[in-house]
Amino acid sequence: xxxxxxxxxxxxxxxxxxxxxxxxxxxxxxxxxxxxxxxxxxxxxxxxxxxxxxxxxxxxxxxxxxxxxxxxxxxxxxxxxxxxxxxxxxxxxxxxxxxxxxxxxxxxxxxxxxxxxxxxxxxxxxxxxxxxxxxxxxxxxxxxxxxxxxxxxxxxxx
Amino acid sequence: xxxxxxxxxxxxxxxxxxxxxxxxxxxxxxxxxxxxxxxxxxxxxxxxxxxxxxxxxxxxxxxxxxxxxxxxxxxxxxxxxxxxxxxxxxxxxxxxxxxxxxxxxxxxxxxxxxxxxxxxxxxxxxxxxxxxxxxxxxxxxxxxxxxxxxxxxxx
Numbered sequence: 001x002x003x004x005x006x007x008x009x010x011x012x013x014x015x016x017x018x019x020x021x022x023x024x025x026x027x028x029x030x031x032x033x034x035x036x037x038x039x040x041x042x043x044x045x046x047x048x049x050x051x052x053x054x055x056x057x058x059x060x061x062x063x064x065x066x067x068x069x070x071x072x073x074x075x076x077x078x079x080x081x082x083x084x085x086x087x088x089x090x091x092x093x094x095x096x097x098x099x100x101x102x103x104x105x106x107x108x109x110x111x112x113x114x115x116x117x118x119x120x121x122x123x124x125x126x127x128x129x130x131x132x133x134x135x136x137x138x139x140x141x142x143x144x145x146x147x148x149x150x151x152x153x154x155x156x157x158x
Numbered sequence: 159x160x161x162x163x164x165x166x167x168x169x170x171x172x173x174x175x176x177x178x179x180x181x182x183x184x185x186x187x188x189x190x191x192x193x194x195x196x197x198x199x200x201x202x203x204x205x206x207x208x209x210x211x212x213x214x215x216x217x218x219x220x221x222x223x224x225x226x227x228x229x230x231x232x233x234x235x236x237x238x239x240x241x242x243x244x245x246x247x248x249x250x251x252x253x254x255x256x257x258x259x260x261x262x263x264x265x266x267x268x269x270x271x272x273x274x275x276x277x278x279x280x281x282x283x284x285x286x287x288x289x290x291x292x293x294x295x296x297x298x299x300x301x302x303x304x305x306x307x308x309x310x311x312x313x
Binding site: 027043050153 | 168169172173176177179180181183184185187188191192195199202203206207210214218301304305308309310311
């Protein structure tokens with residue numbers, strides 16, 4: 001296999017880890033928002049945390065090998081409009097995902113504390129796990145991830 | 159996944175194919191994770207996790223597979239000679255995609271039984287570890303397909 005094939009494989013693998021992790025996070029995050037018992041919410045948010053690790057690792061892989069591809073191939077340049085747009089959206093997606101993830105982590109710790117103190121449903125936990133601000137951050141991050149994917153496929157201006 | 163043979167000219171069908179593959183991959187990872195973690199939990203949490211694994215199979219994995227497979231055929235329709243030339247990487251994609259249909263049927267049935275047969279006196283029915291194993295194997299097969307379809311070894 002050529003260097004190009006390896007780089008493309010590692011770049012695409014990063015994208016799959018990133019966006020596949022997003023899918024996992026939505027599955028367990030949505031399920032957590034529909035539960036009432038703190039121990040169940042804590043369990044599901046721990047899984048969302050594991051998905052977050054996959055998302056972070058995938059973003060690093062996709063970025064490193066994506067930039068390597070850009071520098072290695074003559075037909076693409078770092079200052080091409082679609083590459084610059086993808087990088088800007090990538091930073092935005094990471095920042096929004098980081099904010100959403102921080103709020104989810106705080107909610108998980110709160111759920112773990114309630115679980116240890118009797119595991120009774122709590123209105124405050126319900127409000128936190130369905131927090132519209134965290135939802136907006138996570139939704140924004142996810143949508144931007146798929147917009148980046150669209151840029152990678154259509155490559156407008158290339 | 160066949161981006162480098164047609165690139166931007168494939169447009170929407172290719173985007174739909176890749177999104178479907180990502181949803182299939184992520185959904186299968188979620189089922190593997192839920193089924194795997196359920197093996198180490200008490201009856202109440204195990205039942206909750208297995209129910210979610212079953213629902214995820216229906217609402218995430220199946221739509222992802224359908225989008226991936228239908229849009230993949232749509233992309234291939236734009237390149238009628240490609241299927242005839244039978245490149246190895248495309249064969250791997252077909253194997254994982256089409257045999258995956260049988261695996262998904264088995265996974266769905268196992269997920270249903272793993273959920274329904276979880277009882278306080280038997281928190282780990284025999285179908286539960288089989289579900290975790292099968293979903294994990296299919297996740298590995300999907301990773302091989304990602305390798306074949308992105309790197310296209312031999313092309």
